[in-house]
Amino acid sequence: MAATQTTTDAILDGALREFSRHGLAKTSMSDIAQSAGVSRTSLYSAFPTKVDVFRALSSRINERVLAAVIAAISTAGTWDERLQTIISARVGWVYDLLRASEHGRELISEKNKICGGSVLAANDRFEALVAGVLAEASLETQDEARLARLLIQSVNGVLEQASTREEAEQGVETLVAIFCAGLTAGR
Numbered sequence: 424m425a426a427t428q429t430t431t432d433a434i435l436d437g438a439l440r441e442f443s444r445h446g447l448a449k450t451s452m453s454d455i456a457q458s459a460g461v462s463r464t465s466l467y468s469a470f471p472t473k474v475d476v477f478r479a480l481s482s483r484i485n486e487r488v489l490a491a492v493i494a495a496i497s498t499a500g501t502w503d504e505r506l507q508t509i510i511s512a513r514v515g516w517v518y519d520l521l522r523a524s525e526h527g528r529e530l531i532s533e534k535n536k537i538c539g540g541s542v543l544a545a546n547d548r549f550e551a552l553v554a555g556v557l558a559e560a561s562l563e564t565q566d567e568a569r570l571a572r573l574l575i576q577s578v579n580g581v582l583e584q585a586s587t588r589e590e591a592e593q594g595v596e597t598l599v600a601i602f603c604a605g606l607t608a609g610r
Contacts, residue, residue: 426469433459434469435483438476443524447477447533474537481534485545488516492552502559503603509552510578510599511592518582518591550575562606574602 426434437459441450452473456466470476495512498505520531534542553571562570578595585591 426465430461430465431469431479433461434466434476435480437461438480442477442480442530446529447473452476477533477537478541481537482541484516484520485541488513489545489548491516492549496552496556502556503599503607505559506553506556506603507596507599509556510574510595513549514578514582514592514595515588517579518585518588522588546575557606560606570606574599577602 434455437457438450438455441454441458444450445454450473452466453463455473455476456463459466466476470479491512492509495509496505498508500508550568550571553574554567557567557570577598581594581598582591585594
């Protein structure tokens with residue numbers, strides 16, 4: 424019998440708490456079941472292994488980040504305002520994952536190893552969305568994908584170095600503003 428959406432959500436919420444608290448390696452299925460408030464039988468019925476739980480959690484996070492970015496793309500404004508909005512929509516999620524606990528970097532590393540294909544696909548979707556907004560700017564370059572990749576890599580660098588979420592948000596906002604100004608300089 425398949426788990427209900429409520430049970431699945433409880434399991435994934437519990438897993439995120441436990442992975443944040445103990446890291447992936449030291450979290451047991453019993454820890455997840457207890458944190459989720461479900462029986463181990465229910466947990467194993469929904470997810471046979473801890474890696475399956477982790478993959479499902481990764482997928483849910485990717486879906487939520489994508490939904491936030493798509494909502495941000497739909498906002499009114501100039502291309503550079505919209506670019507700022509979609510980058511900001513992703514920044515909060517990524518920063519929170521990195522810094523939510525002492526295990527944030529480990530969890531992102533494990534996510535990249537275990538869920539490599541889906542992580543690459545999510546990154547590619549985000550890059551394509553950023554490139555689409557850059558294309559709206561009617562830049563003289565036709566290489567919006569390369570510019571999008573460069574901007575995302577730069578944003579990731581700011582996230583790595585920021586000590587607080589506020590510092591990350593301000594740093595990214597400044598970076599995107601400078602990036603956009605540079606693209607339109609002399610036009």
